Amino acid sequence: MNPLWLSHFTATSSLGCGLGETLDALRQGRAGLHPCTFDTVNLPTFIGEVAGLDAVQLPANLAEFDCRNNRLALLGLSQDGFTEAVHAAKAKYGAQRVGLFLGTSTSGILQTELAYRQRDAATGALPENFIYRTTHSAYSVADFTRHYFDLSGPAVVVSSACSSSAKVFASARRMMAAGLIDAAIVGGVDSLCLTTLYGFNSLGLISAQACRPYDAERNGISIGEAAAFALLQRQPEQLDADAVLLLGIGESSDAYHMSSPHPDGLGARMAMQDALKMAGLQPAEIDYINLHGTATQSNDAAEGKAVQHVFGAHTPCSSTKGTTGHTLGAAGGLEAVICALALQHGLLPAGLNTQQLDPALHLDYVLQNRAQPLKRVLSNSFGFGGTNCSLIFARAG
Amino acid sequence: MNTLSAYIEGIGLLGPGLTDWASSQPILSGLQAYQPEKTVLPPPALLPAAERRRSGVIIKLTQAIGLEAITAAKQDAASLPSVFAASGGDGANCHNICEMLASDDREISPTRFHNSVHNAAAGYWSIATGAMATASVVSAFDASFSAGLLEALTQVVVDNTHSILLSYDTTYPEPLFSTRPISDAFGIALVLAPQPSAQSLVKISVSLTDASADKLTDNALESLRSAIPAARGLPLLRAIALQTDQHVVLDYLDNLRLAVTITPC
Numbered sequence: 001m002n003p004l005w006l007s008h009f010t011a012t013s014s015l016g017c018g019l020g021e022t023l024d025a026l027r028q029g030r031a032g033l034h035p036c037t038f039d040t041v042n043l044p045t046f047i048g049e050v051a052g053l054d055a056v057q058l059p060a061n062l063a064e065f066d067c068r069n070n071r072l073a074l075l076g077l078s079q080d081g082f083t084e085a086v087h088a089a090k091a092k093y094g095a096q097r098v099g100l101f102l103g104t105s106t107s108g109i110l111q112t113e114l115a116y117r118q119r120d121a122a123t124g125a126l127p128e129n130f131i132y133r134t135t136h137s138a139y140s141v142a143d144f145t146r147h148y149f150d151l152s153g154p155a156v157v158v159s160s161a162c163s164s165s166a167k168v169f170a171s172a173r174r175m176m177a178a179g180l181i182d183a184a185i186v187g188g189v190d191s192l193c194l195t196t197l198y199g200f201n202s203l204g205l206i207s208a209q210a211c212r213p214y215d216a217e218r219n220g221i222s223i224g225e226a227a228a229f230a231l232l233q234r235q236p237e238q239l240d241a242d243a244v245l246l247l248g249i250g251e252s253s254d255a256y257h258m259s260s261p262h263p264d265g266l267g268a269r270m271a272m273q274d275a276l277k278m279a280g281l282q283p284a285e286i287d288y289i290n291l292h293g294t295a296t297q298s299n300d301a302a303e304g305k306a307v308q309h310v311f312g313a314h315t316p317c318s319s320t321k322g323t324t325g326h327t328l329g330a331a332g333g334l335e336a337v338i339c340a341l342a343l344q345h346g347l348l349p350a351g352l353n354t355q356q357l358d359p360a361l362h363l364d365y366v367l368q369n370r371a372q373p374l375k376r377v378l379s380n381s382f383g384f385g386g387t388n389c390s391l392i393f394a395r396a397g
Numbered sequence: 398m399n400t401l402s403a404y405i406e407g408i409g410l411l412g413p414g415l416t417d418w419a420s421s422q423p424i425l426s427g428l429q430a431y432q433p434e435k436t437v438l439p440p441p442a443l444l445p446a447a448e449r450r451r452s453g454v455i456i457k458l459t460q461a462i463g464l465e466a467i468t469a470a471k472q473d474a475a476s477l478p479s480v481f482a483a484s485g486g487d488g489a490n491c492h493n494i495c496e497m498l499a500s501d502d503r504e505i506s507p508t509r510f511h512n513s514v515h516n517a518a519a520g521y522w523s524i525a526t527g528a529m530a531t532a533s534v535v536s537a538f539d540a541s542f543s544a545g546l547l548e549a550l551t552q553v554v555v556d557n558t559h560s561i562l563l564s565y566d567t568t569y570p571e572p573l574f575s576t577r578p579i580s581d582a583f584g585i586a587l588v589l590a591p592q593p594s595a596q597s598l599v600k601i602s603v604s605l606t607d608a609s610a611d612k613l614t615d616n617a618l619e620s621l622r623s624a625i626p627a628a629r630g631l632p633l634l635r636a637i638a639l640q641t642d643q644h645v646v647l648d649y650l651d652n653l654r655l656a657v658t659i660t661p662c
Contacts, residue, residue, distance in 0.1 A: 116499035132576035138536035159515035174551035179399035199510030251531035385520025
């Protein structure tokens with residue numbers, strides 16, 4: 001593929017709003033996880049919650065989009081000059097030539113969960129102020145964002161569970177290569193809701209502690225929420241050395257099971273190999289892997305085997321989910337931004353909470369931050385339904 | 398303006414009063430009257446028994462249209478990238494989860510939870526067919542058919558590969574039905590190819606336009622088109638059924654549509 005330039009990017013998660021707070025947290029090894037006090041949830045678990053969402057106000061003309069997920073989207077879009085960058089791209093290329101590709105798994109379903117508590121006693125109807133299209137609908141976050149920027153180009157939500165906001169890079173790459181658009185807003189927004197907290201609990205996949213990816217005693221995920229965005233443009237002739245490029249993407253399906261990965265990580269292996277192939281790189285040319293690393297027994301075992309198969313035991317790797325929690329449909333986007341920060345600042349972020357590495361997984365798992373120049377990094381995102389996506393990012397110089 | 402071209406090699410169709418592509422062609426081309434009847438969903442023949450038991454309407458629908466299109470195209474589904482485009486997920490499943498989460502007993506079933514992801518249909522399709530290639534799962538509310546068509550066309554054109562598009566919608570029970578009144582299960586599957594072959598039915602060339610979307614002249618079919626997002630693809634199927642050079646404008650986003658030129662092979 002022709003490399004694509006991440007001309008602007010931003011992330012908002014339990015680590016903080018924007019790149020500065022995110023980088024500070026990574027440098028200090030500060031986790032955003034705390035015991036769950038979300039809504040009426042009564043589960044012994046930790047969550048990665050974004051502070052201040054209750055105070056976020058959508059623009060008056062977009063008030064019908066008001067829900068936790070779109071508030072999180074707006075908070076995320078408001079950081080790091082991202083909104084201004086989108087307006088500049090729109091002015092440069094035209095409103096129809098900027099595409100929009102956002103990943104989410106649960107969109108604004110919290111709004112529906114709350115509405116179901118207020119059903120009319122006689123008729124069962126949902127409250128009158130509930131609007132499906134602008135909140136619950138999977139497309140709601142892209143619809144909101146498209147209106148927020150007043151765009152008129154192609155727009156879509158990718159909703160393939162926890163690979164959603166990695167796979168948006170693939171859809172955007174294809175549409176840019178096809179010549180339909182000149183720039184793409186990609187990203188992911190997923191917010192806390194009862195469906196995922198109680199759902200993962202029903203599968204026995206929620207940890208009572210802050211999650212411990214790749215630990216021998218790992219026992220499940222900590223759910224988080226995040227909004228992460230990048231603006232993709234074609235690579236210009238001149239770029240600063242620390243500009244970040246997307247070099248390769250690999251996508252695959254496990255064809256194995258709805259909620260368990262292939263035990264040997266076959267699909268994960270294919271995704272990583274295809275990303276390397278598209279980038280024209282050998283495994284040894286990857287300096288760091290941001291693992292999917294959810295801290296479930298099965299994910300980390302399957303991914304660890306797949307990484308070892310493709311890369312051997314010596315490529316530094318870590319999961320940042322011990323820091324942010326698993327932000328589900330936003331994880332691919334959030335971890336793409338973490339990779340971009342790692343490249344720009346020469347930081348291999350430690351995997352937090354991991355005390356005793358799983359001895360069955362022979363990897364160079366990063367337990368303490370390392371300061372080291374990085375040229376190319378790979379990020380994994382996998383999801384329910386056996387959906388896999390690997391992304392390769394690099395410094396321009 | 399850029400134009401994306403591909404060859405359609407196989408079609409799957411299932412909806413109210415439309416049981417498959419072969420029997421629906423004379424209805425869409427106007428030779429035979431359209432009789433709306435509730436959609437009849439066959440059991441998902443390709444799935445192993447355990448998965449078949451867990452499969453809801455959306456799985457039955459996507460497996461039926463996907464299998465029909467693959468069979469017509471004489472393609473091996475195991476090798477095909479796919480695009481799943483739907484306005485929403487499994488409505489009955491969603492309703493059940495929301496009801497439980499609003500009750501005192503929030504112990505939702507694990508199967509219901511994993512069926513709640515929007516890529517459940519894609520997951521079951523890959524399990525049924527052994528397809529390890531990529532599956533894109535996209536959604537754009539009422540624009541989902543055209544969003545899916547664009548996603549599949551960019552796979553075909555940019556990656557020079559066959560692709561199967563499955564665009565489908567199913568219903569919500571009340572009380573969600575009142576807020577999102579999709580009237581019945583409906584799906585279209587298209588196998589798209591980058592080059593012509595013996596299986597090619599038509600060549601389609603697609604570009605973005607701001608022209609208004611075409612409507613269907615038959616009132617009952619037009620009601621179907623406007624009631625179900627996936628049925629926004631019916632003008633394309635009608636044009637194919639007419640077996641002559643055609644030009645249609647498919648509905649997409651509020652200020653953007655798809656102009657499609659259809660040339661029989």
